[in-house]
Amino acid sequence: MKEYDYLIVGAGLFGAVFAHEARCAGKRCLVIDKRGQRGGNLYCEDVEGIHVHKYGAHIFHTDNKEVWDYVNSFVKFNRYTNSPLARFGDKLYNLPFNMNTFYQLWGVKTPAEAKEKIEEQRREFAHITEPANLEEQALKLCGKDIYRCLIKGYTEKQWGRAATELPAFIIRRIPFRFVYDNNYFNDAYQGIPKGGYNVLIDALLEGIDVRPGTNYFEHREELNALADKVLFTGCIDEYFDFCCGRLEYRSLRFDHQLLDTEDFQGNAVVNYTEREVPYTRIIEHKHFEYGTQPVTVITYEYPDDFQPGKEPYYPVNDKRNTEIYQKYKELAQQLPNVLFGGRLAQYAYADMDDTVNAALTLWRKQTRN
Template sequence: MNKKYDYLVVGAGLYGAVFAHEAKAAGKSVLVIDRRPNIAGNVYTEETEGINVHKYGAHIFHTNNKKVWNYVTKFADFNRFTNSPVANYKGELYSLPFNMYTFNKMWGVVTPEEAEAKIRQQREEAGIADPKNLEEQAISLVGRDIFEKLVKGYTEKQWGRDCKDLPAFIIKRLPVRFTFDNNYFNALYQGIPTGGYTKMVANILDDIEVILNQDYLDRKEEFDSMADKVIYTGPVDAYFGYREGYLEYRSVRFETEVLEQPNFQGNAAVNYTDRETPWTRIIEHKWFEFGKDANGNDLPKTVISREFSSEWKPGDEPYYPVNDEKNSELYNKYKELAAREENVIFGGRLGEYKYYDMDAVIASALEMSEKELGR
């Protein structure tokens, strides 16, 4: 086939959509393909009973990057949703992030000084000076009691590994505050796009040719012949036929149901932190938009999703890269191979084997488009 497009974008998620939009705005011809039957990748939302259901897990947009915020708000209005998850440990409810509500419920302390003293005491009892793994890091941050009840079980379900075998940096993502601030994200800008993420991504891809249900790797030679350059956002190891071996991921399975009641748990996200409960959390989607439909009416039903974490195997959806030493070494081999692909740009969570928040994905796509397109 004769070349027809300047760019073939593989993947209609955030990275691919943003790059495609910028390329189109720069006067380039663009084709976007995706193996799924829908756009928006893992931020895809689907309306059920008037509720925008996050089909691939909860996504709350948050950023301190004003450039990114100004960019996304060109394509969607955002509500004022603030992420304030709750931890359920065998029926005991605690505030997440870890804050004074958490410390009061756990220990009965009232002042920040008392909370800090309790954590310091438990850290000293554990004899931790230089945390070497997630367990030691967690105890040094919040003490052994909170680690045992609110961190250990959830984390081991999430990652399928003992906390002693996980790197310390994972727990550093969890905020610890000696205030009563229940906002999980310490971000200047936060919210959910009105009408759902699919609508937002559709606006980004407006007037761009998109073909769904197309597996690039099944027809790679044919697709490559259709464009001068490829923007590839799929798994980097799959692109190279897993020649160096499989990169490891954690995958997530969802059990979603419509309930004939207006309120199941009273919060968008409840984490189940004991080891015995098989799911990691339950999402009640309507609370991302305050239980209202598009016209501001109360919704009579609710939709919940139970999330189950599992080890990835071929055929599963890859979600979270396992960025341990072994996988980092393997990725570096693929990164070297990717650097030799003259007309291919690898981007996004799977293309770069990197845990990306949504704002970081968009920032990365904008940075690459500026470099590639000169805009």
């Protein structure tokens, strides 16, 4: 009999939810992570009482009441509402695109005026019947002003290439809201855990053996020997030693700064949409939890090319990478005692509520087998 029922590679949200459910069912779990802390990209560092999102801003939002009730059973969430701003030149614009944005762009005050202005802008590009790239797609959908001020530079920084070199499908539609409402998400439930995400992760992993600072690939054989099954939440191409090729990602780089001022920008998230500004946004972390500290922490977020050793954040879901991933998926299906879950193992961008739901679904599938 082996020491554990499950070896869970990755102490992020997916692994933590699965481990919690397994433990509640009487299963013995060992959770490992190559980083020196739990939580994966949700990890928060306490700086002067401010919970700093070390790996980018995470705002929990969902329409799934079961998931919302589930996470709130571990930690209560506050009422934070994501209302980012966009800065282009010296002007600020509200996001998502709503009546406030249209007033700031054109001075229009009613939905009818805004719709007329957008149609006027779109007519200029009515000759584009089959957009050949992202730029043509965006111009056809929204016209030149919104594209130039709020989409073009930000998108080019995100992907590290010109909009004319990006496929049109990246922007399938552009949602317009003809109301004065800056709430970025339409979901019924939204907030940040009171006390930060570490409280949620620690509650999920309570009573479970966790070994941070453990690299699975450096101790693969001995770790596999400890458990009957493995749940792998890392990069699926790395698990198979890149035998079908390397999957592409975009990465991020963060510059965290503690400032001796009470408030730097008055909002948690401000996007910088000019191509010439090297970072995509500035995060001010205290605003996620209505902090009243006399100091503040801000983070400059820079898009980055992905290379081995850097953190993979966004999959490049083009035709080539999709075909490579399908090959790995077929290999994974041939391993009955290895489960693959999470955004890296499934090569897909996933919101946190989808991650929680997917982990619960995988566990329920285990209980049926």
